[in-house]
Amino acid sequence: MTSDTPSLLADMARYSPQPMLAVEADSGNIVELNQLARDTLGLGSDAPALRDLFDNPSLARQFLLIARNNGFIRQFEARMRLSGGQRVWMILAARLMELAGRNVLIVSLTDIHERRLVEEALRESETRHRRVLETANEGYALFDARTGELLDVNPALCELLLYPRDELLRMQPEDVVTEDSMATLQSQRERWSGSPNRKIELGMRRASGERITVEVSLAAISDQDGRVTSVFAMISDITARKLSEERVLYLAFYDTLTALPNRFLFTEHMEQALRQRARNKRQLALMFIDLDDFKQVNDTLGHDAGDEMLKIVAKRLLSCVRNTDTVSRQGGDEFMVLLANLVEAHDAVTVAEKMLATLAEPIELEGGNRLIRASIGIALCPEHGETLAKLRRHADIAMYQAKFGGKHRYAIYDAESASAN
Structure with a gap:
């Protein structure tokens, strides 16, 4: 090192874009600092010891120890205490060198206070966020x-x-x-x-x-x-x-006793089938089914037995139709069946005959075996009407024609018989 070295270092420190300190490695006393360091730290002509600048003096001892042992420190984060009492986060870097016969640490300071505040705010936000999520x-x-x-x-x-x-x-x-x-x-x-x-x-x-x-x-x-x-x-x-929504929806569209579509849902299916028939011109049939002498079951065996019979009727009617057909309980002992996309009108008769045979099979209720008997009225579309109201009315009339004809039978709507009655 030449005799011009100290002045060169002084010039470098004076014109450095960073605050710089020269610190005696053993004692930690500041022996020199540039004007930028004085301005940054708010110091006057007297320079305190390095430990006096640290907000945490133990960190100053740690900093000096590492710098002496390693000969350098690239990054050391610490909060520095300014003369006005303000505390500012900085990164310190140091290099050990011999200067004028003394071991001196050349220390540079970089202000990271704003960045550190942002990082701490982010960490606090993440911590709060994590606590919220954890709980x-x-x-x-x-x-x-x-x-x-x-x-x-x-x-x-x-x-x-x-x-x-x-x-x-x-x-x-x-x-x-x-x-x-x-x-x-x-x-x-x-x-x-x-x-x-x-x-x-x-x-x-x-x-x-x-x-x-x-x-x-x-x-x-x-x-x-x-x-x-x-x-x-x-x-x-x-x-x-x-589950609650599905329950509400179920109650709106299905009969709770038999689990069959109720009057409202049956009307929807019927109107949809009529719109489809208007396009494909296929036939459909509406069947009105009323159990014969059902009141006697309720009166003699009780309503529980009557309910059990209605559930059996529902299952037997379903067994007689296709998956594309609709069986509905309209209320009481009245059922309606929609047979859509029929190839010919006689298909409805075939289904009615199957229903009568299936329903007639004995069932065991309280008090012994019972027979289920029913009267079925059939209205065909388009022959007997092309609206739900007309088909319903004509199927109802046909059902009464079946009852008057001897019960447990079917009848296809007959306009002449209906007008005669």
């Missing part, structure tokens, strides 16, 4: 938007699906999503890179094998360039709500 009643999952890999789950989701966290993180979607919901999930995943902020319903399978229905609220998490990097999902168990 939330709803399930939480985080997915990689590109691969679909499950990155994180909260305890509520583990509790909902009855899987430990480690096991759940190793699982694939098809391991917990029911087969009938996989298409919905796959369709949603294909849109993750676009706009995944939406709600979907999925069927899921718990570790116990129980099926549940969940509502999944999806939200995108993007990087600084606006690329979707991950997808956040809140998962709520809506099984009870869905």
Whole structure:
């Protein structure tokens, strides 16, 4: 080192774009600092010891020890105390060198206070966010938007699906999503890179094998360039709500005793069949069925026996028709049957004969065997009408024609007989 070295170092320190200190390695006393360091630290002509600048003096001792032992420090984060009492985060870098016969540390300072505040705010936000998720009643999952890999789950989701966290993180979607919901999930995943902020319903399978229905609220998490990097999902168990909705829907459209479509749903099926017939010109038939002497069953055996008979009638009527036909309980002991897309009118007669034979088979009720007897009225479309109201009226008339003809028989609507009566 030449005799000009100290002045060269002084010039370098003076014109450096960073605050710089010369610190005696053994004592930690500041022997020199440039004007930028004085301005940054708010110091006057007197320079304190390095430890006096540290908010935590023990960190100053650690800094000096590492620098002496290693000969340099590239990055050392510490909060420095300014003369006005303000505390500022800085990165210190140091190099040990011999200067004028002394071991001196050349220390540079970089202000990172704003960055550190942002990082701390982010960590605090993440911590609060994590606490919320950890204590939330709803399930939480985080997915990689590109691969679909499950990155994180909260305890509520583990509790909902009855899987430990480690096991759940190793699982694939098809391991917990029911087969009938996989298409919905796959369709949603294909849109993750676009706009995944939406709600979907999925069927899921718990570790116990129980099926549940969940509502999944999806939200995108993007990087600084606006690329979707991950997808956040809140998962709520809506099984009870869905069952309640299905129960309400069932009560609106089905007879609770026989589980057959009720009057309202039958009307929907009938109107749909009439619209279809207008296009394909095929025939259809409407059958009105009334049990003969059903009141005697209720009066002699009680309503429970009567209800049991109605359930048996429903099953036997269903056994006589195709899956595309509709059997409905209209109320009391009255049933209606829609036979759609008939090849010829006689097909309705064939079904009626089968029904009468099937219904007549003895059943065992309280008090012994009983026979079910019924009268069936048939109205054909388009021969006897092309509207629901007209077909219903004519089937009703035909049913009474069957009763007056001797019961437990069928009758096709006869306009002449009806006008004669």
